Amino acid sequence: MSHPHTPVSSRNLPPIPGPLSAEIRGQILALWPRYPSKQAVTLPALHLVQDSLRCVPNWAVEEIADILDLSPAEVHDTMSFYGFFRTEADRLGVKRLWVCRSLACSLRGADELLEKTAALLGVPVGGTTADGAITLELAECLGACEGAPACMIDDEHVHDICDMTKMTELVTRLKQSSANKH
Amino acid sequence: MSAYEPVLLRRLGKKECQSIAGYRADGGYKTLERVLREMTPDQVTTQVKDSGLRGRGGAGFPTGLKWTFLPKGHPGPVYLCVNCDESEPCTFNNRVLIENDPHQVIEGIILASYAIRAKTAYFYVRYEYGFGTRQIQKAIDEAYEAGILGNKILGTDYSLDIFVHRGAAAYICGEETGLIESLEGKRAWPRIKPPFPAIEGAFRKPTIVNNPETLANVVHIMDRGIEWFKSLGVPPDPKNPRDAGSYGPKLYCVSGHVNKPGIVELPMGVTLRELVDKHGGGVWKGRKAKGAIPGGNSMGVIPESEFDIPLDFNGPGTVKALGLGTAAVTVFDEETSIVDVLYNLCRFFAHESCGQCTPCREGTGWMLKIVERIRNGQGRREDLDILEEVADRIGIMPGTTICGLADGAGWPVKTAIRKFRPEFESYLKEGTRGGVRLKMAGAH
Ligand SMILES: Cc1cc2nc3c(=O)[nH]c(=O)nc-3n(C[C@H](O)[C@H](O)[C@H](O)COP(=O)(O)O)c2cc1C
Ligand code: SF4
Ligand code: FES
Numbered sequence: 001m002s003h004p005h006t007p008v009s010s011r012n013l014p015p016i017p018g019p020l021s022a023e024i025r026g027q028i029l030a031l032w033p034r035y036p037s038k039q040a041v042t043l044p045a046l047h048l049v050q051d052s053l054r055c056v057p058n059w060a061v062e063e064i065a066d067i068l069d070l071s072p073a074e075v076h077d078t079m080s081f082y083g084f085f086r087t088e089a090d091r092l093g094v095k096r097l098w099v100c101r102s103l104a105c106s107l108r109g110a111d112e113l114l115e116k117t118a119a120l121l122g123v124p125v126g127g128t129t130a131d132g133a134i135t136l137e138l139a140e141c142l143g144a145c146e147g148a149p150a151c152m153i154d155d156e157h158v159h160d161i162c163d164m165t166k167m168t169e170l171v172t173r174l175k176q177s178s179a180n181k182h
Numbered sequence: 183m184s185a186y187e188p189v190l191l192r193r194l195g196k197k198e199c200q201s202i203a204g205y206r207a208d209g210g211y212k213t214l215e216r217v218l219r220e221m222t223p224d225q226v227t228t229q230v231k232d233s234g235l236r237g238r239g240g241a242g243f244p245t246g247l248k249w250t251f252l253p254k255g256h257p258g259p260v261y262l263c264v265n266c267d268e269s270e271p272c273t274f275n276n277r278v279l280i281e282n283d284p285h286q287v288i289e290g291i292i293l294a295s296y297a298i299r300a301k302t303a304y305f306y307v308r309y310e311y312g313f314g315t316r317q318i319q320k321a322i323d324e325a326y327e328a329g330i331l332g333n334k335i336l337g338t339d340y341s342l343d344i345f346v347h348r349g350a351a352a353y354i355c356g357e358e359t360g361l362i363e364s365l366e367g368k369r370a371w372p373r374i375k376p377p378f379p380a381i382e383g384a385f386r387k388p389t390i391v392n393n394p395e396t397l398a399n400v401v402h403i404m405d406r407g408i409e410w411f412k413s414l415g416v417p418p419d420p421k422n423p424r425d426a427g428s429y430g431p432k433l434y435c436v437s438g439h440v441n442k443p444g445i446v447e448l449p450m451g452v453t454l455r456e457l458v459d460k461h462g463g464g465v466w467k468g469r470k471a472k473g474a475i476p477g478g479n480s481m482g483v484i485p486e487s488e489f490d491i492p493l494d495f496n497g498p499g500t501v502k503a504l505g506l507g508t509a510a511v512t513v514f515d516e517e518t519s520i521v522d523v524l525y526n527l528c529r530f531f532a533h534e535s536c537g538q539c540t541p542c543r544e545g546t547g548w549m550l551k552i553v554e555r556i557r558n559g560q561g562r563r564e565d566l567d568i569l570e571e572v573a574d575r576i577g578i579m580p581g582t583t584i585c586g587l588a589d590g591a592g593w594p595v596k597t598a599i600r601k602f603r604p605e606f607e608s609y610l611k612e613g614t615r616g617g618v619r620l621k622m623a624g625a626h
Contacts, residue, residue: 034343034345035345035385036259036385037366037367037385039366039367039368040365040366040367040385041367042367042368043347043348043349043350043364043365043367044347044348046350047348047350068367077368077369078367078368078369081352081369081370081371081536082350082351082352082370083351083352084309084350084351084352085350098310101526101529102271102272102479102526102530103271103272103438103475103479103512103523103526103527103530104271104272104437104438104443104512106526107438107439107512107514107518108438108439139310139351140269140271140353140530140533140534141269141270141271141272141273141530142310143268143269143273143274143276143277143308143310143311144274144277145271145272145273145274145435145437145438145443145510145512146274146435146436146437146443146444146445147443148437148438148443152310154312155309155310155311155312155313155315156312156313157310157313
């Protein structure tokens with residue numbers, strides 16, 4: 001399970017308006033034929049929603065349930081098992097930066113890297129910077145141990161972030177790319 | 183011995199190693215075509231069974247034998263679930279395979295699906311492998327385009343679909359029934375066995391779960407034959423009547439305090455020492471090794487004095503570690519405190535326990551708390567015995583839990599204490615002054 005992070009509701013973000021776009025609904029529906037049960041589309045549907053909204057709002061849980069003929073409680077039950085999915089109050093920043101803390105990385109300074117990155121960003125692990133650019137996460141082994149300490153941005157590995165100079169560069173790059181997005 | 187020529191990784195780093203054109207130019211999919219035309223599914227199963235191939239995902243179960251457990255004459259559907267959850271810490275061989283040679287894995291999937299008469303295969307891949315997932319998806323799309331997937335593959339009567347299914351960052355999805363529950367859209371809570379997946383698996387239908395490295399081996403067993411496969415590796419240990427031998431090539435991961443962390447393909451049975459000194463470039467900073475985990479976190483910890491064990495399915499057991507696991511070796515040097523290493527291992531399992539079974543949920547949590555208090559210099563004399571007792575009692579082998587995560591959580595604890603007891607005792611006596619501590623942020 002992922003980390004039981006601290007909610008960062010202090011960001012006071014405006015609510016995300018529903019409903020799901022026709023595009024996302026269409027993508028969810030297109031997955032039906034792949035599985036003999038509609039419930040099996042739950043995880044892919046949650047991914048589609050979180051990829052686009054950076055969280056899964058309650059209204060989206062209800063909508064997914066409606067599309068898949070489930071009760072919202074069933075969808076929520078699955079969603080909450082994977083600490084990976086975020087609620088609306090706790091939505092992700094533009095980029096999600098994961099720092100691995102498992103053995104191979106820890107032996108090469110990962111714990112200190114995580115602590116100092118949290119200080120650099122001014123957020124606790126699990127938190128999002130005030131500008132909404134970066135959410136910091138801890139990860140268990142990312143499967144990139146030959147590049148320890150390993151990090152990941154959203155779902156792509158970054159190797160050899162071996163000191164804070166490199167981490168600072170990475171953070172600057174991420175902040176710039178998110179500023180360009182706005 | 184002449185240098186071993188890699189088979190599974192032979193295309194690594196080549197131009198076009200990911201594309202179907204490159205794969206076919208190197209002879210890819212020829213084996214599939216021949217097998218689909220000339221062999222029956224049962225003949226494939228028999229060849230895989232007779233090769234002695236054992237699963238590379240951690241448990242080492244004989245692959246062909248598992249396939250024969252499917253109910254005979256079942257009307258279907260039967261499913262293949264490819265277990266690319268690869269979350270055992272320090273393991274990355276599946277990632278290297280799917281990122282660099284995805285068609286080799288796909289050819290293995292089609293051969294296995296044909297053998298078990300599956301018409302649908304699910305490729306369950308951990309979320310963290312975004313790049314690898316996109317490589318596999320691209321390769322699947324190319325294979326459909328080339329008539330190698332979908333209806334009537336290569337003009338034969340056999341049809342197969344492969345669907346990629348992404349996980350969501352949870353280790354327990356690698357346990358085969360946790361994977362199946364997760365695939366079905368539920369919490370990844372492992373199921374009580376029996377029934378085993380071969381009888382009742384995904385969507386309540388007979389299901390085979392295999393690791394991508396296992397499936398990549400199937401391609402070469404069908405291509406080069408049983409004799410070739412058995413010419414590599416180690417025959418059964420006559421001293422261990424339960425050992426079924428360790429044949430074929432294996433992908434070994436080396437990480438931690440070595441000069442050259444990475445992956446190397448070798449015939450089964452290389453010693454841990456050769457892996458560290460030769461393939462890992464030796465211990466870093468001119469230091470000596472204190473110990474290593476021989477096959478991912480779950481297999482336990484062993485001291486440098488035991489580095490001469492062969493890394494085959496039987497070797498780690500001879501020094502009372504759990505087993506070969508994923509053959510992922512992580513070395514720690516002489517300046518690392520064993521207390522820090524154990525703390526890290528315990529933290530992982532406490533974090534990843536799915537919480538279904540009380541002995542696992544509470545046991546992993548308490549083992550972490552006790553190791554943490556030892557680490558903070560507040561350990562009590564009785565702590566080591568308590569830890570050993572808990573570690574011995576949680577798990578599917580002692581019969582107190584639903585799945586093997588709890589066994590994997592117990593083995594590092596008992597092996598660390600049994601093999602490094604003097605260091606723990608001096609740490610207990612001298613508190614934090616006893617060892618050099620890794621700086622740990624303690625995110626909880
Ligand atoms: C806690 C736990 C985690 C596991 N994780 C994985 C994994 O990530 N990948 C894998 O192939 N097998 C994993 N396994 C083993 C699977 O349950 C199963 O034995 C394996 O996928 C079968 O494939 P194979 O026979 O090809 O090795 C895990 C087992 C346990 C108990
Ligand atoms: S042993 Fe642990 S991980 Fe496995 S089912 Fe029980 S609680 Fe979950
Ligand atoms: S231990 Fe960090 S990526 Fe494997």
